[in-house]
Amino acid sequence: MQAxxxxxxxxxxxxxxxxxxxxxxxxxxxxxxxxxxxxxxVQDDKxxxxxxxxxxxxxxxxxxxxxxxxxxxDDITKKTIAAYFQDTLIQNKAVLKNIExxxxxxxxxxxxxxxxxQALIPSKATAxxxxxxxxxxxxxxxxDKTFISLPGVPFEMKALIEQEVVPKLQKKYKFPFIxxxxxxxxxxxxxxxxxxxxxxxxxxxxxxKLAYLPNLGKVRLRLSxxxxxxxxxxxxxxxxxxxxxxxxxxxxxxxxxxxxTIEAAIAKKLTLKKQTLATAESCTGGKIxxxxxxxxxxxxxxxxxxxxxxxxxxxEILKVPKALIAKHTVVSAEVAEAMAASVLQLFxxxxxxxxxxxxxxxxxxxxxxxGTVFIAIATKNNVYSQKFTLGQPRIKVINxxxxxxxxxxxxxxxKNR
Amino acid sequence: MQAxxxxxxxxxxxxxxxxxxxxxxxxxxxxxxxxxxxxxxVQDDKxxxxxxxxxxxxxxxxxxxxxxxxxxxDDITKKTIAAYFQDTLIQNKAVLKNIExxxxxxxxxxxxxxxxxQALIPSKATAxxxxxxxxxxxxxxxxDKTFISLPGVPFEMKALIEQEVVPKLQKKYKFPFIxxxxxxxxxxxxxxxxxxxxxxxxxxxxxxKLAYLPNLGKVRLRLSxxxxxxxxxxxxxxxxxxxxxxxxxxxxxxxxxxxxTIEAAIAKKLTLKKQTLATAESCTGGKIxxxxxxxxxxxxxxxxxxxxxxxxxxxEILKVPKALIAKHTVVSAEVAEAMAASVLQLFxxxxxxxxxxxxxxxxxxxxxxxGTVFIAIATKNNVYSQKFTLGQPRIKVINxxxxxxxxxxxxxxxKNR
Numbered sequence: 001m002q003a004x005x006x007x008x009x010x011x012x013x014x015x016x017x018x019x020x021x022x023x024x025x026x027x028x029x030x031x032x033x034x035x036x037x038x039x040x041x042v043q044d045d046k047x048x049x050x051x052x053x054x055x056x057x058x059x060x061x062x063x064x065x066x067x068x069x070x071x072x073x074d075d076i077t078k079k080t081i082a083a084y085f086q087d088t089l090i091q092n093k094a095v096l097k098n099i100e101x102x103x104x105x106x107x108x109x110x111x112x113x114x115x116x117x118q119a120l121i122p123s124k125a126t127a128x129x130x131x132x133x134x135x136x137x138x139x140x141x142x143x144d145k146t147f148i149s150l151p152g153v154p155f156e157m158k159a160l161i162e163q164e165v166v167p168k169l170q171k172k173y174k175f176p177f178i179x180x181x182x183x184x185x186x187x188x189x190x191x192x193x194x195x196x197x198x199x200x201x202x203x204x205x206x207x208x209k210l211a212y213l214p215n216l217g218k219v220r221l222r223l224s225x226x227x228x229x230x231x232x233x234x235x236x237x238x239x240x241x242x243x244x245x246x247x248x249x250x251x252x253x254x255x256x257x258x259x260x261t262i263e264a265a266i267a268k269k270l271t272l273k274k275q276t277l278a279t280a281e282s283c284t285g286g287k288i289x290x291x292x293x294x295x296x297x298x299x300x301x302x303x304x305x306x307x308x309x310x311x312x313x314x315x316e317i318l319k320v321p322k323a324l325i326a327k328h329t330v331v332s333a334e335v336a337e338a339m340a341a342s343v344l345q346l347f348x349x350x351x352x353x354x355x356x357x358x359x360x361x362x363x364x365x366x367x368x369x370x371g372t373v374f375i376a377i378a379t380k381n382n383v384y385s386q387k388f389t390l391g392q393p394r395i396k397v398i399n400x401x402x403x404x405x406x407x408x409x410x411x412x413x414x415k416n417r
Numbered sequence: 418m419q420a421x422x423x424x425x426x427x428x429x430x431x432x433x434x435x436x437x438x439x440x441x442x443x444x445x446x447x448x449x450x451x452x453x454x455x456x457x458x459v460q461d462d463k464x465x466x467x468x469x470x471x472x473x474x475x476x477x478x479x480x481x482x483x484x485x486x487x488x489x490x491d492d493i494t495k496k497t498i499a500a501y502f503q504d505t506l507i508q509n510k511a512v513l514k515n516i517e518x519x520x521x522x523x524x525x526x527x528x529x530x531x532x533x534x535q536a537l538i539p540s541k542a543t544a545x546x547x548x549x550x551x552x553x554x555x556x557x558x559x560x561d562k563t564f565i566s567l568p569g570v571p572f573e574m575k576a577l578i579e580q581e582v583v584p585k586l587q588k589k590y591k592f593p594f595i596x597x598x599x600x601x602x603x604x605x606x607x608x609x610x611x612x613x614x615x616x617x618x619x620x621x622x623x624x625x626k627l628a629y630l631p632n633l634g635k636v637r638l639r640l641s642x643x644x645x646x647x648x649x650x651x652x653x654x655x656x657x658x659x660x661x662x663x664x665x666x667x668x669x670x671x672x673x674x675x676x677x678t679i680e681a682a683i684a685k686k687l688t689l690k691k692q693t694l695a696t697a698e699s700c701t702g703g704k705i706x707x708x709x710x711x712x713x714x715x716x717x718x719x720x721x722x723x724x725x726x727x728x729x730x731x732x733e734i735l736k737v738p739k740a741l742i743a744k745h746t747v748v749s750a751e752v753a754e755a756m757a758a759s760v761l762q763l764f765x766x767x768x769x770x771x772x773x774x775x776x777x778x779x780x781x782x783x784x785x786x787x788g789t790v791f792i793a794i795a796t797k798n799n800v801y802s803q804k805f806t807l808g809q810p811r812i813k814v815i816n817x818x819x820x821x822x823x824x825x826x827x828x829x830x831x832k833n834r
């Protein structure tokens with residue numbers, strides 16, 4: 001059972017937006033046992049969409065389209081689907097009612113003709129009710145194959161996938177079980193890691209697939225397996241992991257749950273222990289705080305941050321002694337540690353992270369090599385730091401520093417179990 | 418002249434990563450006059466890659482592949498390309514030299530066989546030297562068609578596109594000129610906007626394409642045109658914009674440069690005027706600071722931020738009076754304004770932004786509706802705020818609030834010209 005995702009829109013093909021919808025849909029499909037064969041992004045062009053529908057129908061059992069369902073003239077998905085199914089568009093009463101309700105609640109203006117026309121769908125389609133927008137999802141069948149068309153606005157698409165598409169797919173088909181398990185390693189390159197575990201890799205059974213995903217200082221190892229016997233698959237993969245772990249113990253830091261980022265793992269632990277965190281960020285510019293607060297409930301463990309982007313703020317708000325900066329420069333272990341200790345005290349928290357570095361592209365007044373970052377962790381009993389040389393460009397330095405900061409904090413929290 | 422982008426990797430098809438490479442490549446190609454016909458993401462599977470190469474060769478003149486060039490067993494792109502070109506892999510001396518240099522500088526370990534094998538490329542290929550990683554890019558020709566294979570690691574791919582691929586393409590082909598101009602509008606829905614400009618839209622010449630891009634409180638209008646006479650295209654599009662502007666003047670806020678986000682525009686203005694900025698962020702959790710500091714040179718105008726994620730920090734660090742919070746609750750115009758005024762003073766800046774709101778999913782101790790955000794702007798002479806009702810989910814509230822904050826700040830800076 002395979003799916004193909006087709007994302008429609010010139011904005012994708014000119015690079016004006018990054019297509020994030022496909023990744024979300026692929027994740028949700030994998031969770032229920034549907035593999036994605038291919039993701040195809042096509043233009044707002046009738047012939048191109050028709051061609052991609054024909055090809056997808058050959059490749060896959062489930063075809064999910066997103067985009068091109070808006071009320072304006074450049075939105076042609078609905079008409080094109082009607083043409084593909086040799087069908088006509090008719091008004092769907094339930095969809096119209098839904099649009100009227102949304103308009104009463106949020107827009108508070110009378111419906112225009114284009115708004116009313118949003119309720120037109122192919123006569124062969126079942127409407128999937130969009131509770132957060134005016135474009136309905138559509139579900140069409142052709143033999144055993146299912147075609148699903150969804151709006152391209154991410155939160156509308158997400159709500160429809162979760163509330164409508166997944167339950168309906170599970171009702172219609174019987175899917176196998178897919179398992180992905182990803183191990184996180186830090187501190188070893190991809191090729192050295194591959195050399196280290198070669199014997200183990202060579203004995204892996206054919207139906208368990210291994211992938212290496214290197215990124216910004218970490219290499220993720222993903223094991224994937226698929227089959228009808230869920231218990232057996234879980235057991236087999238677990239057994240392989242048991243064989244693998246002793247060989248990578250110096251580098252292994254944990255499992256990556258697709259839902260669970262390292263900041264989510266930290267969030268869980270801090271919430272459970274009723275402990276709190278603050279950050280003092282220089283080169284990471286608030287990105288650590290931002291990733292922490294992206295998770296609902298952050299206010300129960302995260303008190304806040306001082307983003308000290310100038311020397312003056314480090315001195316005045318964080319009370320880093322002038323003499324210390326003069327002696328070591330702002331990009332130093334000493335200043336990172338002083339920042340961490342200061343924000344811990346200022347915000348009265350159990351943990352604090354501080355970052356200082358030169359992300360580039362210029363070195364400004366620092367003596368350290370471009371891309372050097374010092375990260376400090378402070379607790380009530382201790383403060384320490386680590387130096388990282390993260391190269392260039394700027395964006396890589398910032399992202400790597402954020403990863404490293406979370407990694408250091410996670411280790412510190414684990415120590416205090 | 419059309420291109421197709423093929424991104425290779427199971428991690429894309431299971432939704433483990435979002436494919437950001439395609440958008441970057443598409444942007445760079447558009448800039449030099451190459452349209453992208455299709456973006457296709459395929460599995461690490463020889464037959465699937467071969468099939469996508471055959472199809473791309475039919476659709477496009479330039480085929481760019483990314484991914485699958487690593488040193489491990491799941492990386493099969495190189496072998497597959499050799500098979501497609503009925504070619505064999507041979508060691509490229511210059512590539513090997515490059516790998517040796519990188520290893521001496523960064524890895525400081527002897528080369529292993531897998532590292533050496535990174536220098537194997539198809540005999541018919543020209544190597545594109547990767548100065549930041551061990552996997553070389555490859556350039557192959559078949560008649561008039563060009564096939565380019567690049568590593569999937571984003572910063573390696575980017576460096577190769579900019580330094581090797583774009584110059585070589587411009588040398589080989591003569592491209593037309595492509596122009597995209599995007600107008601930003603705020604405060605009007607897609608369908609109302611479409612109704613308002615219908616007459617203008619209907620008179621647009623066929624070769625100028627209009628697209629509506631609605632997202633989080635703004636609608637972008639994109640005009641696209643393509644042709645050999647650059648001056649003529651620019652003039653035609655400008656003329657159409659002149660006709661359009663009077664009809665949308667209540668909503669139009671500026672042009673979107675693909676390079677220039679609103680925070681980049683703010684950065685330019687503040688740098689030029691030697692003025693400074695600080696933020697006090699509650700519900701946005703540091704995201705405003707993070708987006709500002711993502712831009713090189715931020716330290717010349719951005720002093721920093723206080724992320725005050727709890728009531729306690731609002732009182733203690735930002736000195737928001739206890740009585741004010743008690744009277745109005747933390748999610749109020751009064752508290753937003755007090756935060757902005759306080760951080761302006763604390764950091765001695767010319768401008769300050771503050772945000773406070775309930776991003777959800779729960780309302781906590783506030784009385785305002787879920788998704789309510791107050792954003793305040795402070796200057797030396799003035800402080801004021803605006804209330805926004807941004808709905809749900811959390812991530813949408815945060816992102817919309819960040820957009821609105823930049824919009825308010827930009828307007829304030831423009832006022833003070």
